[in-house]
Amino acid sequence: LMRTIAVLGGGIGGLAASYYLCKTPQVTKVILLESSSRFGGWLWSTRRSDGAVFEHGPRGIRPAGAVGRNTLNMVKDLGLEAEILPVTYSHVASKNRYLYVNKQLHKMPSGIRGLLHTVPPFSHPLVFDIAKEILVKKSKTDDESIHSFFSRRLGKELADIAVDSLCRGVFAGDSRKLSVRSCFPLFYNAEQRRGSLTLGMLLGSGPSPVVPPGPLAQRSVKESWAQWSLRRGVESIPESITEFLQQSGRVELRRDAAVKQISPSASGWTIHLEDGVVSADHIISALPAKALSSALPSSCQPLIQQLQDIHTVTVAVVNLEYEGSILPVTGFGHLIPSSEDRGILGVVYDSVPFPQHNRPDTTTTRLTVMMGGAWFDEVFGDPDTVMKEALLETATRAVQCQLGVTTEPSWSWVALQKDCIPQYYQGHFRKIDLMRSFIKKNNLPLSLIGSSYEGVSVNDVVFSGRTAVEELLGTKF
Incomplete structure (x- = not known):
């Protein structure tokens, strides 16, 4: 019987792991430690009082494959089915989907x-x-x-x-x-x-994990969904999991609880926080690789080295709202090759897949401009000193040039998502193998989940939480 499991990081990965831990009777207590003042990590939605919804992180989620079915099964279990906004393949x-090449939009x-x-x-x-x-x-x-x-x-x-x-x-x-x-x-x-x-x-190219489709996943196949969101934005998922965990009575949820240091103890680990310590038999870390590396004890040196070697990029996400219907084309959005414009990655035409997130009373167009990534520092300078005004200016200018929009946005929001997407460089699989074998060889009561290791999508991260719990407890969900 596992007594206490500490989950580090209250983003979607840590929340999903805690959710699966609550689904089994084998665990007495779960302690979820989040360094910021909110749960949900990169799943972050703004709901304006007039009914408009804007996403500052992931938006549409794909239902396809085992990992897609798994997320839909969880969403159904959390009682969110009525909230779902599906986008079908015929939509x-x-x-x-467009590419902006040679100063022109081209339909793929x-x-x-x-x-x-x-x-x-x-x-x-x-x-x-x-x-x-x-x-x-x-x-x-x-x-x-x-x-x-x-x-x-x-x-x-x-x-x-x-x-x-x-x-x-x-x-x-x-x-x-x-x-x-x-x-x-x-x-x-x-x-x-x-x-x-x-x-x-x-x-077909080999085995994939077996996840039986629940009623919602079955519906997604029958209605041929390409992607889906939720009426109040994707942040509804972490909010619902948080509520589920509170009601379970087995989870201690701690915000503003940054992990400073982790040290081995007789029974597992001692986790040092700003104010006090937490003891746990096992740690499931959903922290970014670099954050975990700086908290681990020096006895984990080879692991620390591999973790530090996983790089991330910063993305500026600029949400824009325009009065009226301003798009010259209709579709999901457009992407831009690095040869065309290094700084602007693409523009999502949010109003097209999810008109339900528009302000209800009048016609508006919502766009999201994605900027930077691997080119952030080169184009915009140091993320710590860059001015949001400059990012907004670049984003609105891009919309003017690329979509021929002549008006200024009536509302905007600039979110600077620092180190939000891990980069799996060539040979990444070797780092993962080395980490997993070090943990196994040294019998460390530690599981690694989240976007740093084996998939950056919301579905991948949720599934990594499930897999870690199954491996830890020898159960199958």
């Missing part, structure tokens, strides 16, 4: 027609790249950069424009540094197992 936000090719014709900004039909791809020999290396992988298999043009943009949209990162094996395991495995992306996608 214009799912069908229309989709469907068979899009592959058979030459669709700018591409110089030839993509069907040729796909046909050739089946014949490309598989790589002998155990990892490579995303850019190298896609250049090799699908050609330089696709890698330079589409893949470069995608990595900026998903990881706010540089496709030339990011690991294909860790960032896109599906594609890496497709090549390893089937010798081709195309065949891997068609035939």
